[in-house]
Amino acid sequence: EADIYQTPRYLVIGTGKKITLECSQTMGHDKMYWYQQDPGMELHLIHYSYGVNSTEKGDLSSESTVSRIRTEHFPLTLESARPSHTSQYLCASSVTGGRTEAFFGQGTRLTVV
Amino acid sequence: SQQGEEDPQALSIQEGENATMNCSYKTSINNLQWYRQNSGRGLVHLILIRSNEREKHSGRLRVTLDTSKKSSSLLITASRAADTASYFCVLVQGAQKLVFGQGTRLTINP
Numbered sequence: 146e147a148d149i150y151q152t153p154r155y156l157v158i159g160t161g162k163k164i165t166l167e168c169s170q171t172m173g174h175d176k177m178y179w180y181q182q183d184p185g186m187e188l189h190l191i192h193y194s195y196g197v198n199s200t201e202k203g204d205l206s207s208e209s210t211v212s213r214i215r216t217e218h219f220p221l222t223l224e225s226a227r228p229s230h231t232s233q234y235l236c237a238s239s240v241t242g243g244r245t246e247a248f249f250g251q252g253t254r255l256t257v258v
Numbered sequence: 259s260q261q262g263e264e265d266p267q268a269l270s271i272q273e274g275e276n277a278t279m280n281c282s283y284k285t286s287i288n289n290l291q292w293y294r295q296n297s298g299r300g301l302v303h304l305i306l307i308r309s310n311e312r313e314k315h316s317g318r319l320r321v322t323l324d325t326s327k328k329s330s331s332l333l334i335t336a337s338r339a340a341d342t343a344s345y346f347c348v349l350v351q352g353a354q355k356l357v358f359g360q361g362t363r364l365t366i367n368p
Contacts, residue, residue: 178355178356180358185344185363186360187261187346187358187359187360187361188301188346188358189358190355190356190357190358193355203355204260204357235300235301237301237356239356245288245289245291245306245350245356246291246303246306247291247293247303247348247356248303249300249301249302250300251300252300
């Protein structure tokens with residue numbers, strides 16, 4: 146059982162609101178990732194981190210921002226939500242070294258109205 | 259493109275049959291992984307094969323890797339209804355980013 150948690154699981158919010166999606170893992174993994182996925186579609190990497198105070202943008206441009214102040218915590222923030230941000234957001238973590246398999250949270254399904 | 263491309267995009271077979279999915283890529287890789295996603299359990303890692311390996315087995319799963327052709331295949335033997343899911347090929351490159359392909363949607367019919 147993977148120890149990575151995302152909250153909230155579902156969020157419906159109005160346009161222009163600021164939101165933060167939480168992601169925490171208790172496995173001590175140094176790498177963490179955020180993916181965006183529309184229903185039935187591929188996953189797009191939007192942010193990743195190799196450790197504390199390390200954040201990088203992924204392959205898909207995103208208006209969101211992330212921070213990594215603690216190893217176990219990797220929150221994603223949208224300063225002003227728009228309907229185009231409606232999607233599922235998946236957080237994952239992995240450890241550097243031989244076994245790079247990633248563990249995923251259950252995701253946050255965001256709807257901006 | 260840095261991602262793998264799965265083929266076919268959708269596959270429908272009868273329970274008990276074998277399912278084969280393919281993944282092609284264009285870049286060099288450290289290793290290649292396969293993941294499964296269904297509504298019940300979310301995204302789960304299935305198997306990892308390193309660039310210097312040619313074949314790996316895990317239960318009913320068999321993965322092959324041909325680095326000269328830059329391709330991999332995932333075989334699920336004796337399929338079950340619970341295998342219905344989307345399967346993703348994931349490339350792990352130098353920076354150890356995990357880049358997902360578009361996935362193959364597998365449906366097992368009873």
